Amino acid sequence: MKARTSLHAIAAIAALGLLCGAAFAQSYHTYPQIESQLAATAAAHPDICRLVNIGKSVQNRNTWALCITDNPLVQEDEPEFRYVSSLHGDEIIGIEMCLSFIDYLTVNYGVDSRITSMVDGVEIWVVPCANPDGFVAGTRGNSRGVDLNRNFPCPYTSPQNTTAGRELETANLMNFAFSHTFTLSSNFHSGALVVNYPFDGNASGASVDTPTPDDDMFEWISLEYSQHNLPMWNSSTFYHGITNGADWYVIYGGMQDWSYVYMGCNDVTIELANSTPSGSQIPTYWNYNRESMLSYVETCLSGVRGLVTDAQTGLPLAATVSVVGRDHDIFTDPDVGDYHRMLMPGTYTLVFEADGYDRRTISGVVVNAGNATRLDVALLAPAHVLTPNGGESLEAGQASVVSWSGAGDARFQVQQTTNYGQTATITDGFEAAVLDPAFTTGGNAPWTTTTSAYHTGTRSARGGVITHNQTTWLSRSVNGPGSVQFWYRVSSESGYDFFTFYIDGQSVVRRAGTVNWTLLTSSLTAGPHVLKWEYSKDGSASSGSDTAWIDDLQIVQDATVWADIAGETAVGVQSIEWTPTVETQSAKVRVRALYGESRDPGLWDESDAVFAVVAPACPGDLDADNAVGLTDLAILLSHFGTSGGATPADGDLDGDADVDLADLTVLLSNFGEVCP
Numbered sequence: 001m002k003a004r005t006s007l008h009a010i011a012a013i014a015a016l017g018l019l020c021g022a023a024f025a026q027s028y029h030t031y032p033q034i035e036s037q038l039a040a041t042a043a044a045h046p047d048i049c050r051l052v053n054i055g056k057s058v059q060n061r062n063t064w065a066l067c068i069t070d071n072p073l074v075q076e077d078e079p080e081f082r083y084v085s086s087l088h089g090d091e092i093i094g095i096e097m098c099l100s101f102i103d104y105l106t107v108n109y110g111v112d113s114r115i116t117s118m119v120d121g122v123e124i125w126v127v128p129c130a131n132p133d134g135f136v137a138g139t140r141g142n143s144r145g146v147d148l149n150r151n152f153p154c155p156y157t158s159p160q161n162t163t164a165g166r167e168l169e170t171a172n173l174m175n176f177a178f179s180h181t182f183t184l185s186s187n188f189h190s191g192a193l194v195v196n197y198p199f200d201g202n203a204s205g206a207s208v209d210t211p212t213p214d215d216d217m218f219e220w221i222s223l224e225y226s227q228h229n230l231p232m233w234n235s236s237t238f239y240h241g242i243t244n245g246a247d248w249y250v251i252y253g254g255m256q257d258w259s260y261v262y263m264g265c266n267d268v269t270i271e272l273a274n275s276t277p278s279g280s281q282i283p284t285y286w287n288y289n290r291e292s293m294l295s296y297v298e299t300c301l302s303g304v305r306g307l308v309t310d311a312q313t314g315l316p317l318a319a320t321v322s323v324v325g326r327d328h329d330i331f332t333d334p335d336v337g338d339y340h341r342m343l344m345p346g347t348y349t350l351v352f353e354a355d356g357y358d359r360r361t362i363s364g365v366v367v368n369a370g371n372a373t374r375l376d377v378a379l380l381a382p383a384h385v386l387t388p389n390g391g392e393s394l395e396a397g398q399a400s401v402v403s404w405s406g407a408g409d410a411r412f413q414v415q416q417t418t419n420y421g422q423t424a425t426i427t428d429g430f431e432a433a434v435l436d437p438a439f440t441t442g443g444n445a446p447w448t449t450t451t452s453a454y455h456t457g458t459r460s461a462r463g464g465v466i467t468h469n470q471t472t473w474l475s476r477s478v479n480g481p482g483s484v485q486f487w488y489r490v491s492s493e494s495g496y497d498f499f500t501f502y503i504d505g506q507s508v509v510r511r512a513g514t515v516n517w518t519l520l521t522s523s524l525t526a527g528p529h530v531l532k533w534e535y536s537k538d539g540s541a542s543s544g545s546d547t548a549w550i551d552d553l554q555i556v557q558d559a560t561v562w563a564d565i566a567g568e569t570a571v572g573v574q575s576i577e578w579t580p581t582v583e584t585q586s587a588k589v590r591v592r593a594l595y596g597e598s599r600d601p602g603l604w605d606e607s608d609a610v611f612a613v614v615a616p617a618c619p620g621d622l623d624a625d626n627a628v629g630l631t632d633l634a635i636l637l638s639h640f641g642t643s644g645g646a647t648p649a650d651g652d653l654d655g656d657a658d659v660d661l662a663d664l665t666v667l668l669s670n671f672g673e674v675c676p
Contacts (some may be wrong), residue, residue, distance in 0.1 A: 027279035028092060029099065031061065031136050034128055037099060038064050045106045048072060048119055054127070055172030058143045061132040063172050068105050070120040075333065077307060079183035079300040079340040084127045084173065087148045087187055087255060089134020093272045093285055094188025098128035100286045101293050118297060131169050142169050150251060152258035156201055159507045161262045173255070181333040182265040183340040184300035187255050192271035193231060194238045195222040200245035200254045204469035205538035210246035212260060213326040216344045221299045222268055228291035245269065264330035266342055303343035303372045304365060308332050308352055311378035317354045319379070324349040343367045352377045358593055358602030380407050382603040383591045390609025395616045396583050397648030398624065402565060403575035410593035414565040414576055418584040420610050423482060424559035429552055430461045444470035453549050455487040455517050460551035463535035471536040478531060480524035482556040490515035491544030499548035502532040514544060524557070568594060580613040581647045583655060587613050618675030619653050620667035626675040628667060636667055
């Protein structure tokens with residue numbers, strides 16, 4: 001622990017008027033006073049504080065974030081936490097709670113063991129006023145009248161996780177998050193008295209409970225806040241002072257859903273008061289919220305935590321951490337490699353992935369109440385093909401060696417192909433009365449083929465007949481690399497009832513209203529993909545034909561066929577003998593590691609380029625003694641009449657899969673030859 005400013009020094013500074021303690025304020029701070037207090041606090045506590053300007057507002061005001069932790073200039077293995085207030089500029093009680101919280105931590109650090117432990121173990125960031133222009137003007141929106149808590153990326157209305165086209169204040173918070181790896185956050189509002197947890201939005205727009213995959217955890221952390229705030233806990237409107245956001249009312253573009261969906265950060269919206277309290281009530285509200293704010297921070301120390309590193313170098317990795325059965329990823333801090341996955345008590349299977357490394361799956365991870373379970377993970381580089389690695393010419397029927405490098409404690413799967421790079425084109429004009437069995441369809445009604453509209457021919461595929469707050473979808477699996485193209489048409493309520501096309505859950509196009517036949521083309525990266533066409537309706541009104549159509553689908557996909565050389569080697573084996581049998585100019589081999597008792601597969605590594613398999617240099621040398629003689633004739637005759645599946649080593653010298661007179665002719669034409 002570094003030396004800190006003494007309590008006597010703090011008192012002296014306060015007496016000089018350089019530090020205006022929010023906990024003792026009887027009126028709301030002005031924006032210049034907020035800035036002065038933050039600067040004075042950072043100056044008085046340089047050992048635990050760092051003040052950062054995260055960006056300018058539209059009217060050129062600074063937006064401040066204060067970091068409170070034991071080593072504020074050093075990235076450490078600890079969760080990053082964030083309190084943000086007043087996205088709505090006229091909801092201001094949260095500003096005073098943030099200032100009081102800052103004072104409480106800095107004054108009690110080194111004095112109160114709980115506060116000291118919290119500051120030492122968590123990197124705490126506080127943004128007291130995220131909308132300074134709106135705060136100064138007393139308006140909900142920023143100076144351009146935009147509601148910032150409807151301005152973040154959203155899977156349904158604005159899916160691209162970019163600051164392009166967003167308000168400056170929104171971009172400030174997004175860039176701030178991009179430069180950190182927050183585990184837990186909340187944003188303070190007023191206008192109600194409740195902790196509102198995700199999801200705030202859903203595809204239908206209906207005000208129904210819309211849980212995240214971590215609904216149990218979100219309910220727990222929300223209760224951890226509300227139970228210490230008696231007016232909130234005893235709410236007559238919300239049971240125990242908490243609610244699912246969409247169950248209350250739906251919004252799109254809110255900060256909490258963006259944090260969870262795009263950034264892997266758990267975030268809630270805390271409504272502190274039904275209306276703006278008078279300045280004289282600020283101390284009362286601080287008493288309501290003090291323990292709640294502290295307890296909420298402490299929840300980020302639960303679940304599973306650890307470091308993800310390179311197994312050989314020990315360096316930290318930028319990795320993704322997922323929990324089997326919970327469709328939600330979190331991310332390591334690439335500077336340190338630490339991750340903090342908040343989970344309720346239970347037993348879980350965790351998956352760790354990083355670009356250029358084999359995935360690792362760890363089962364039976366036990367999470368208890370209280371401090372997080374420690375689980376450090378070292379990831380290995382994938383197996384690497386050594387030979388044949390491209391450009392070689394192997395002889396059909398002659399033994400060769402496939403070799404690779406990889407983990408010494410792994411088993412390996414080894415495969416070969418003779419048609420690398422071959423593609424197949426699938427076309428579907430939906431001219432049949434029923435959909436191809438390769439499609440699956442669902443939602444509230446299935447897609448069908450129809451003669452009601454078409455791009456060419458007499459039919460197309462059409463979304464199912466649905467009503468308000470319903471969805472109909474069509475899906476198909478494909479294999480890349482390749483491409484997909486199709487024509488689509490939409491006739492719906494503009495701005496509300498949408499046709500959406502997804503690749504692997506990511507929206508590629510989203511259209512509503514009257515859209516005439518339009519061509520869409522998209523590339524497919526290597527590997528498996530899921531294509532999905534969806535039509536969804538909001539909670540009211542219909543327009544036009546109230547549906548979407550697709551037609552003239554064309555999919556170009558990978559048609560490479562791989563076959564096992566070895567389905568599974570013994571542990572540590574890193575080479576294997578292989579006799580190629582098919583002549584080709586497009587051969588490759590690939591290998592991947594299989595880890596542990598579960599045979600958890602690593603990444604495939606292929607030959608860098610194709611190699612050839614050519615006819616033997618000495619046709620008829622069946623015993624591989626570099627000469628064609630009586631022994632070779634005997635081998636051929638022993639297989640004479642064999643049909644379907646014969647190999648050059650068995651006497652099929654002309655490659656027609658039969659051992660017959662043509663093969664005997666080849667051998668006799670070379671009889672007595674000594675191979676070069």
